[in-house]
Amino acid sequence: MRAYLAGPEVFLPNAVEIGAAKKATCAKYGIEGVYPLDSGADVTGSDKALIAFRISQANEALIRGCELVIANMTPFRGPSADVGTAYEMGFARGCGLRVFAYTNTMWKYTERMRWSLGPNPRENAAGDLLDEEGMFVEGFGLWDNLMLDGAVLGSGSEVVWHPSQDRGRFHKLDGFEACVAKAAKMLGLKP
Amino acid sequence: MRAYLAGPEVFLPNAVEIGAAKKATCAKYGIEGVYPLDSGADVTGSDKALIAFRISQANEALIRGCELVIANMTPFRGPSADVGTAYEMGFARGCGLRVFAYTNTMWKYTERMRWSLGPNPRENAAGDLLDEEGMFVEGFGLWDNLMLDGAVLGSGSEVVWHPSQDRGRFHKLDGFEACVAKAAKMLGLKP
Numbered sequence: 001m002r003a004y005l006a007g008p009e010v011f012l013p014n015a016v017e018i019g020a021a022k023k024a025t026c027a028k029y030g031i032e033g034v035y036p037l038d039s040g041a042d043v044t045g046s047d048k049a050l051i052a053f054r055i056s057q058a059n060e061a062l063i064r065g066c067e068l069v070i071a072n073m074t075p076f077r078g079p080s081a082d083v084g085t086a087y088e089m090g091f092a093r094g095c096g097l098r099v100f101a102y103t104n105t106m107w108k109y110t111e112r113m114r115w116s117l118g119p120n121p122r123e124n125a126a127g128d129l130l131d132e133e134g135m136f137v138e139g140f141g142l143w144d145n146l147m148l149d150g151a152v153l154g155s156g157s158e159v160v161w162h163p164s165q166d167r168g169r170f171h172k173l174d175g176f177e178a179c180v181a182k183a184a185k186m187l188g189l190k191p
Numbered sequence: 192m193r194a195y196l197a198g199p200e201v202f203l204p205n206a207v208e209i210g211a212a213k214k215a216t217c218a219k220y221g222i223e224g225v226y227p228l229d230s231g232a233d234v235t236g237s238d239k240a241l242i243a244f245r246i247s248q249a250n251e252a253l254i255r256g257c258e259l260v261i262a263n264m265t266p267f268r269g270p271s272a273d274v275g276t277a278y279e280m281g282f283a284r285g286c287g288l289r290v291f292a293y294t295n296t297m298w299k300y301t302e303r304m305r306w307s308l309g310p311n312p313r314e315n316a317a318g319d320l321l322d323e324e325g326m327f328v329e330g331f332g333l334w335d336n337l338m339l340d341g342a343v344l345g346s347g348s349e350v351v352w353h354p355s356q357d358r359g360r361f362h363k364l365d366g367f368e369a370c371v372a373k374a375a376k377m378l379g380l381k382p
Contacts, residue, residue: 011322011327011329012325012326012327013315013325013326015327048332049331049340052329052331052333052337052340052341053341055337055341056338056342056344056345057341057345059338060341060345063285077269077271077304078269078270079269080268080269080274082271083271083274083277083335083336084277084336084337084338086274086275086277086278086281087277087278087281087336087339087342088338089278089281090277090278090279090280090282090283090284091281091282091284091285091338092281092285094281094282094283094285094286113268124204131268133358133361134203135199135202135203135204136202136204136206137202138202138243140240140242140243141240142240142243144274145273145274145278146243146246147274147275147278147279148274148275149240149244150243150246150247150248150251151278153244153247154244154248154251167324170326
């Protein structure tokens with residue numbers, strides 16, 4: 001079983017080491033981890049937009065070659081998951097893959113938004129939370145936008161959450177391992 | 192030609208009116224606009240998580256029934272696009288649809304991040320911008336994460352950008368119409 005390891009840890013200074021650690025964890029559970037940085041995309045030349053496009057197409061090809069995705073939905077540069085990870089979760093579901101996911105936070109989406117909006121946030125007549133621009137904040141009790149949670153539920157699983165300290169949340173792999181274990185169990189793999 | 196209209200405007204107080212306006216614009220260019228709120232998902236009952244799941248599955252079904260997506264990549268609650276929109280762009284590409292997109296900003300991703308990080312942001316030895324957690328900020332000159340821009344390039348198009356005032360950026364439809372016109376032209380449709 002090949003699992004594409006989606007997540008924003010590719011932006012860490014030690015992205016390669018984190019990828020190796022994730023692949024080692026997968027191997028313990030009988031899963032072959034496929035890391036975005038292993039795509040073999042041609043990153044030479046001076047045309048940055050072209051390099052970026054080659055990487056995006058190589059990542060899509062990697063996903064097509066997998067049976068599942070393990071996605072890191074930890075909030076990244078705002079209240080939601082990394083958009084690249086969200087895109088890859090959608091791409092995988094469109095291709096018919098199963099998507100498993102974890103998030104290194106104990107706060108659900110609405111709670112994170114409420115926290116970021118400070119005291120006395122705006123609400124509509126129905127008591128729904130509104131953001132600074134008056135836009136409705138989903139109050140479904142989910143970890144993120146309903147398309148993301150829905151991808152995991154639609155794969156027969158649930159988002160794994162793990163409380164992490166803010167600054168350590170992209171380095172700690174406890175939530176990741178719990179998610180891999182959950183996926184392996186569901187897929188009938190033996191560690 | 193049926194186009195799924197992905198974007199965070201579903202969270203606006205006047206989401207239904209915006210959807211009607213978008214569909215009217217599509218019709219001018221020979222495109223049938225399909226709006227997420229038209230999915231017919233069963234939103235009755237007290238189980239909010241179940242309602243959310245029904246909506247996510249209904250949206251996926253709507254996308255499967257379209258030939259293209261017109262996505263609103265305008266930055267939403269942070270430097271990036273709405274993650275639900277990102278997911279839907281990926282889902283569409285996984286299903287083999289063409290994805291067209293627009294963004295109501297004149298600032299590219301790296302510029303938006305540089306602005307949000309204030310004066311004297313951290314950089315690595317190679318001069319790449321780092322965020323507050325020391326994570327690499329992509330400097331490819333794109334509008335957002337390379338998977339999103341890549342979806343549009345892979346569809347044979349380019350992201351349409353339109354400068355908007357901050358508070359009006361989810362209401363103005365000039366960028367949307369320019370994107371619809373671009374898609375219609377590429378698809379050989381006559382207005």
